[in-house]
Amino acid sequence: MSIIKRAISADGCVVASAIDATDMINQMEKFHHPSAVVTAALGRLAVAASLMGYGQKNEDDKLTLRIDGDGQIGSMIAVSDSHGNVKCCADQYIVEIPLNAKGKLDVGGAVGNGTLSVIKDLGLKEPYVGTIPLISGEIAEDIANYYASSEQIPTVLSLGVLVAPDLTVKHAGGFLIQLLPFAGEECIPTLEKNVAEMPSITQMLENGMSAEKIALNCLAGLDPNLLDEAEANYECDCSRERTAKVLISLGRQELQKLADTQESIEVCCHFCDQKYQFSPQEILAMIKN
Numbered sequence: 001m002s003i004i005k006r007a008i009s010a011d012g013c014v015v016a017s018a019i020d021a022t023d024m025i026n027q028m029e030k031f032h033h034p035s036a037v038v039t040a041a042l043g044r045l046a047v048a049a050s051l052m053g054y055g056q057k058n059e060d061d062k063l064t065l066r067i068d069g070d071g072q073i074g075s076m077i078a079v080s081d082s083h084g085n086v087k088c089c090a091d092q093y094i095v096e097i098p099l100n101a102k103g104k105l106d107v108g109g110a111v112g113n114g115t116l117s118v119i120k121d122l123g124l125k126e127p128y129v130g131t132i133p134l135i136s137g138e139i140a141e142d143i144a145n146y147y148a149s150s151e152q153i154p155t156v157l158s159l160g161v162l163v164a165p166d167l168t169v170k171h172a173g174g175f176l177i178q179l180l181p182f183a184g185e186e187c188i189p190t191l192e193k194n195v196a197e198m199p200s201i202t203q204m205l206e207n208g209m210s211a212e213k214i215a216l217n218c219l220a221g222l223d224p225n226l227l228d229e230a231e232a233n234y235e236c237d238c239s240r241e242r243t244a245k246v247l248i249s250l251g252r253q254e255l256q257k258l259a260d261t262q263e264s265i266e267v268c269c270h271f272c273d274q275k276y277q278f279s280p281q282e283i284l285a286m287i288k289n
Contacts, residue, residue: 002232004054004084007215010223013183014191017054018175018214019232020205021047024086025161025172027234031272034093036163037105038073043161044107044139045078046088047174050232051157052143053080057122064119069137071112072097079271084232087271105163111137118146140174147178154179156191156218160201171205177218190221236272243267243276248286259283 002024006017025043034042045065053063059082067076074091100106113134120128130150134142140159147155159174177191194217198204204214216224247255247267258265259280267276 002050002084003211004050004230004232005210005212005215006055006227006229007212007219007224008227009187009219010225011187013180014177014187014219014222015180015227016175016177016215016218016224017051018211018218019047019050019084019173020211021050021172021174021232022169022205024050024232024234026169028086028088029167029169031234032089032093033167034090035095036167037097037107037110038090038093038095039163039167039169040105040161041073041107041110041139042076042078042088042090043169043172044159044174045076046086046234047159047161047172048139048143048157048176049078049080049088050084050086051174051176052118053082053086054084054230054232055228056082056120058082060123062121064117064121065143066117066119067111067114067134067137067139067142068117069112069114069134071095071110071114071137073110073112076111081235083230085235086232087234087236089270107139108137111139113137116142116146118143118150154188156195158195158198158201160205162202162206171202173201173205173211173214175201175214175218187222191218194218194220236269236274238269238272238274240276243269244278244286247278247283252287255283255287259287 002021004019049065061082063080065078072095076090078088080086095110117131140157144155144157147153156177162171164170264279
């Protein structure tokens, strides 16, 4: 279980969300068994999706972050619901590259150049899709740039995943600060000072700071109040019924080809590795129905 806390300034102009996502990203690591740099990259994307998805207006709203890079990881996808629950996957889970110039995991190098897409499924006829070029591949900077260029929302985003030598996740989390549309500029110097004085997100978690404390510290000097909170998890919503619908979407001809093999087929979920078996008789029943 990971905890999201959201705070708001006294004048209602600035909102800050923070999450201790250590449990969530450890669960992700157990599903996918990635190498250290992929854990850091995919973990950051999942934390960002959780923070961005949390608090969407409608219960069934979904937010998807997709990075398509030319680095060794390839594409990464993270999907979040309105409660901040997340599922994610990548093209390649085992990537071994040298550390960066700072002696840290080279997420930007593993991601490479490419695009970031933000997809919002708000229950309308078509989802909203915004796509921008990556500016660093470090993920936090790229998402902050998306908000500035595509939604004109001044945003500060910090993400961190600290991977232990045994490849488990020691700490993971992030914070998101956003000015609301009616906010004036007088609060910006205070926010800039707060961000400049804050340690890295993993260092704050290492020091025992809670998500609530981090969210309130983001808005120090602005008389913040806790707005709301939630428990978030790595949570895949796949099921046998949903998988059957995916098969049906292939159409009669493709289903007939599968049935003609006279062999059961196996469908594996990319997000949780759950496997579903369908017999030729079940495929024929799909065609009939």
